[in-house]
Amino acid sequence: MKVRLVAYSIIHVAPPSYQTPYGVGxxxxxxxxxxxxxxxxxYLSVLKTGLEGEIRKEPAESEELNFFYPK
Amino acid sequence: xxxxETITVGxxxxxxxxxxxxxxxxxxxxxxxxxxxxxxxERGIDPSEIDLLVISNVDNQFSNQHQIGTVALRxxxxxxxxxxxxxxxxxxxxxxxxxxxxxxxxxxxxNALVVGVEKMxxxxxxxxxxxxxxxxxxxxxKYGITQPAAYAFSAQLYMExxxxxxxxxxxxxxxxxxxxxxxxxxxxxxxxxxxAVKNSTLIxxxxxxxxxxxxxxxxxxxxxxxxxxxxxxxxxxxxxMGVGYDTMGVFEREDPTFIEATRTAAEKAYxxxxxxxxxxxIAEVHDAFSPAEIMAYEALGFAKKGEGYKLLREGRTNADGxxxxxxxxxxKAKGHPIGATGVGMLIEVYLQLRxxxxxxxxxxxERGLIENHGGTGATAVxxxxxx
Numbered sequence: 001m002k003v004r005l006v007a008y009s010i011i012h013v014a015p016p017s018y019q020t021p022y023g024v025g026x027x028x029x030x031x032x033x034x035x036x037x038x039x040x041x042x043y044l045s046v047l048k049t050g051l052e053g054e055i056r057k058e059p060a061e062s063e064e065l066n067f068f069y070p071k
Numbered sequence: 072x073x074x075x076e077t078i079t080v081g082x083x084x085x086x087x088x089x090x091x092x093x094x095x096x097x098x099x100x101x102x103x104x105x106x107x108x109x110x111x112x113e114r115g116i117d118p119s120e121i122d123l124l125v126i127s128n129v130d131n132q133f134s135n136q137h138q139i140g141t142v143a144l145r146x147x148x149x150x151x152x153x154x155x156x157x158x159x160x161x162x163x164x165x166x167x168x169x170x171x172x173x174x175x176x177x178x179x180x181x182n183a184l185v186v187g188v189e190k191m192x193x194x195x196x197x198x199x200x201x202x203x204x205x206x207x208x209x210x211x212x213k214y215g216i217t218q219p220a221a222y223a224f225s226a227q228l229y230m231e232x233x234x235x236x237x238x239x240x241x242x243x244x245x246x247x248x249x250x251x252x253x254x255x256x257x258x259x260x261x262x263x264x265x266x267a268v269k270n271s272t273l274i275x276x277x278x279x280x281x282x283x284x285x286x287x288x289x290x291x292x293x294x295x296x297x298x299x300x301x302x303x304x305x306x307x308x309x310x311x312m313g314v315g316y317d318t319m320g321v322f323e324r325e326d327p328t329f330i331e332a333t334r335t336a337a338e339k340a341y342x343x344x345x346x347x348x349x350x351x352x353i354a355e356v357h358d359a360f361s362p363a364e365i366m367a368y369e370a371l372g373f374a375k376k377g378e379g380y381k382l383l384r385e386g387r388t389n390a391d392g393x394x395x396x397x398x399x400x401x402x403k404a405k406g407h408p409i410g411a412t413g414v415g416m417l418i419e420v421y422l423q424l425r426x427x428x429x430x431x432x433x434x435x436x437e438r439g440l441i442e443n444h445g446g447t448g449a450t451a452v453x454x455x456x457x458x
Contacts, residue, residue, distance in 0.1 A: 007327070009223035010276045014215060015201030024216050026224055026322040034322050036214045049231060065214060 003027035005051040005068065006034065010044050017061055023047060025068055027055070037068035046070055080172045081299030081306035082456070083182075084111040085418045086292045090406030091258040092192045093288040097134045100188050100290040101126075102146040108184060108292040109148075113303045116294070118148035122180030126156045127167035127187035128410040130202050134190060143186060153180070160206040161359060162445030163187065164413020165452030168293065169312055175297045182297070187411035188290040199286055203409075206446040208320030219283060219360060220275035221447045224321045226362035227277055229328040233377035235365065237277065241268035242383045243361040244281050244403050250390055251400025253431040256415075258287055258406030268361075282361040284401075289408035291415040307421045310438070311346070311455040313339025319449045328377075330363070332451035333370035333442055341372075344455035346438065348372030351394065351455070353423055353439040355416040358401040367442050368396070371453070390431065398423070398431050413443035413452065420456050 008025035011018070023039025025047075038060060039047065053070040086107030088100060095103065105124075109116060124147055126140045136142060140154035147154070157167040164187040171183035191199055203218050204211075211221055229235055245265055251257035263281055271281035299306030315335025321327045341347060348371060356371070358364035368379035373394060382388050388396035399405045399419040402412060420439035422428040437458050444451040 007224040007227050009216075009220040009227070009278070010273070011215065011217060011220050012272070012276075013200065013219075013274045014197075014217055015204060016195075016197040017201075018215050022215065024214055024220055026327075036210050036216065036320075036322055038214055049227070061215070063213070 001029060001055045003029050003053060003055055003068070005047065005049060005053065007049060008039065008047050027068060035066065038065050039068050043070055078176060078297045079308050080175050080295050080297060081308045082293050082417070082421050083296045083299050083302040083306050084108050084294040085421060086111060087256055087415060087418050088290045089256050090287050090289040090408060097136055097188060097190050098142060100190065101143045101186060104186055104188065104290040104292040105143060105146045105184060108294050112294065114301065116182070116302055121147060121149055121182045121184050122152055123171055123174055123183035124152050124154035125167045125171045125183055125185045126154065127163040127185065127414060128156055129158055129160060129163050129189060132202050133194070147184070159450045160445035161357065161409050161412060162443050162450045162452050163410050164415070165441065165443030165454065166314065166450070168414065168417060168454070169314055169452055171295050172309055172312060175295060183295045184292060185295060185414055186290065186292040187414035189408035189410035190288050191286045191408060192288050196286065208323070211320055217275055218447070219278040221321050222360040222363060223275045223278045225327050225366065225447065229362060229366065232328055235380040237269050238265055239365065239380040239383060240282055240361045241265040243358060243364045244268045246383065246389055247358060247397050247401035247403040250398050250431065251404035253429070254400045254405055257400045257404055258285055259404045278360055284359045284403050284407035287406035287408040289406060289411045289415065291411045291418055293414055293417055293421070305425055307424045307456050307458060309454060310457040311340040311342065311344030313337065313343065313453050315451045317449050319446060321447050328366065330366050330370040330444060330448040330451065332448050333367055333444055333453060336451040336453035337371050337442070340453040340455050344457070346455065350438060351440045352436050353398065353420065353433055354394065354396045354442065355399060355419050356396055356442040357444045358397060358403050359407060361403060364397065364401065371440065371442055390433065395433050398433060416441045416443055417454065417456070424456055424458050
C-alpha cells in the first residue's frame, strides 16, 4: 500500500523489550486514512515529513506490525 | 441527601509534600497528607464532617496497592466516609477534584478530601516508561510509541505548520526551571539555558530530555466544602470547572497540533465562571512535555491557533509578564507525580489567590486557571478558581 509520512519520531528511550533506536510514524494513504507504522533503523537517516513509501506487514516484538519502507 | 440548592464549592485547606525522590511509602504519604490537610483547617474540622475521600492515583503497579481508597480511609478517622480512587492518567488529580465537586453539589456529601498520590521512583526507568505508555491509545501501545513520541508527532507538526522553533520549545523549559527556583516543593532547583535544553539527550525526536517532566514521588491534598466560610475566613472558590475529551491517539485527531479536549473543558469552565480567557490573571498548565505548554495557551484562548509560542518569545508568560504561567515551576521543574499533579496545580493557584505563595507570589491575583490533561490530551480538566 502506498502512503505518505505525515509525522515521525526516532525513539531513543523505550521500555526494556524494545531495541533502540527505532522509528515510529504516522502515515496517510491515498484516501487520507491515517495509521501508525514502525520504521527500521536502516531508514532513520532519510526520514522527512512528506516522504512517500509503502507499508509491509512484518513480525515485531510480539505480533505483526506495519513497517514503513521509503520509496 | 442534602438539598440541591445552588452552592459554590470552596477549597478550605490543603497539604503538599515535597516532590522528588521520597523515602515514604504510599501508606505513609497518604497518612501524612490526610492528617496534614485536616490539621490545616483554620477553624478546625471533625473527621466525621468529611463525607468523601477521593483518591487520585494512576497506576497500582507504582503503588503496589489495590483498594487505595479504603487504605486511605484508615487515616481519615471517619469510617463512615465514602472512599474511592479516580484515574484519568495525568488528568487524575483534576478529575478526582471534579468528581468530588460534583458529588458535593449533588448533595451526596458536605466536605470532600481529595488526595493525589504517586510513588514512581522505586522502579527502574524502563519499567516506569512501559507503565506510562499505557496512557496512550491501544494502537500507540502496540507500535511502541512512548508518551514523548506521541507528543513528538504533535511537536513536529506544530513546528512545520506554524514556524515554531527548537528555541521556542526550549524557552518553556527554561522559564519553568527559573520559576521552580522559588518553590521549596520543586523537584529541581537548577536553571538551564536555551542552548542546554537544545543540546540535551534526545528521547524521542524532536523531544529532548530537558523538554520532559521528570519521574517523581509526591502527594497533595485539598479539602473541598459546600460551606467554606464555616472553616476559613479566606476560602478559594471553584468558580468554574469543565472536562473535555478527544481521541486517545494523536494520529486519530483532525488537528494533532491542537488540544481539543482542553478547548472543550475550558469553554465549560469559562462559561460557568462567567469570564473570558483575557480575564485569567495566572495559570498552571500541563507541561508534561514543553511543547504542550504552547499548545495549551492556544486551547485555553490565551493565544490564537499557531501563535502560542509568541507568548513565550515576548516574555508574557514569565513570572513578571502579564499572564504568568507555571509560576510553580510546572510539571517540568516542580515535578510530575502523576496522580498528585493535578491536585498540586490547584494548590499553587489556591496559594496565589490567598497571597501565601511566598517568594513566588504574584501580586493582586483574584482569578486563576488550572489546565490538567491526561495522555497526550485525550482527557482534560480545566478549573477557574477565584477569591
